[in-house]
Amino acid sequence: MEIIDSHTHWGSSVSMGTEVTTQELLRQAEQSGVTQIVIFPFPSMALANEKINERLLGEANRIKKFIPYYYIPEAMKPIPKEKGFYGGKWHWMRGIQDSSSNYETLNNPQLAEFIEASEEIDLPIVFEEELAFTEAFVRKTKSFKIIIPHMGMLGGNPIDFLHSFKSTENVYFDTALASPDTVMRFIEKIGHERILFGSDIPFGTMKWELEKVLSLPIGDDKKESILSKNLERLIGSNQII
Numbered sequence: 223m224e225i226i227d228s229h230t231h232w233g234s235s236v237s238m239g240t241e242v243t244t245q246e247l248l249r250q251a252e253q254s255g256v257t258q259i260v261i262f263p264f265p266s267m268a269l270a271n272e273k274i275n276e277r278l279l280g281e282a283n284r285i286k287k288f289i290p291y292y293y294i295p296e297a298m299k300p301i302p303k304e305k306g307f308y309g310g311k312w313h314w315m316r317g318i319q320d321s322s323s324n325y326e327t328l329n330n331p332q333l334a335e336f337i338e339a340s341e342e343i344d345l346p347i348v349f350e351e352e353l354a355f356t357e358a359f360v361r362k363t364k365s366f367k368i369i370i371p372h373m374g375m376l377g378g379n380p381i382d383f384l385h386s387f388k389s390t391e392n393v394y395f396d397t398a399l400a401s402p403d404t405v406m407r408f409i410e411k412i413g414h415e416r417i418l419f420g421s422d423i424p425f426g427t428m429k430w431e432l433e434k435v436l437s438l439p440i441g442d443d444k445k446e447s448i449l450s451k452n453l454e455r456l457i458g459s460n461q462i463i
């Protein structure tokens with residue numbers, strides 16, 4: 223079965239002083255049976271050196287299991303689709319990483335341009351901000367596909383995210399680090415089509431996170447959607463070989 227990990231960090235982290243190597247990701251994939259791996263840079267690395275996007279793309283060209291995502295820089299450049307990225311990562315834009323959103327970003331004139339260009343490009347973006355910021359952002363969009371990591375855990379209470387976006391078809395969620403009970407509440411409320419398996423390495427492990435999804439009390443067809451089909455649909459499965 224095709225299993226795609228939709229959320230891992232690759233390379234060095236300036237703020238954490240650690241590195242997730244290609245070998246480590248491939249070792250965990252081998253150990254758990256994951257067939258493809260979405261990779262994006264650590265925020266601190268991307269902010270320190272924008273060239274990390276190019277390096278990450280180069281590594282994905284070398285390692286066929288890797289699916290590269292583009293770190294959206296603070297200049298709010300959209301994903302350069304022609305280069306071979308399959309998605310993007312938006313992380314506390316001009317805010318305080320992992321703790322508070324910068325609401326000025328929502329009034330930035332560049333934002334409308336960014337949203338328009340991104341809707342045209344039509345690739346998903348893993349989007350991490352506080353709930354109120356995310357709600358305001360989503361209100362500005364029509365078809366922008368965003369994936370809220372760990373079911374909103376860092377931006378607020380997952381259940382509040384669930385209530386806010388239950389009827390918003392272009393908002394997806396990944397399962398990384400969320401409890402099985404939380405994942406089940408989401409599936410019961412919005413179905414399985416908008417849920418994606420992710421590990422958030424190095425904060426989670428592929429093996430543990432995959433076992434969590436495999437042991438959910440749902441049918442195999444639903445698991446297959448969460449483990450690969452939903453993401454393939456989002457990024458265009460025919461693009462991946």
Ligand SMILES: [Zn+2]
Nearest residue numbers: 229231371422
């Ligand atoms: Zn992450």
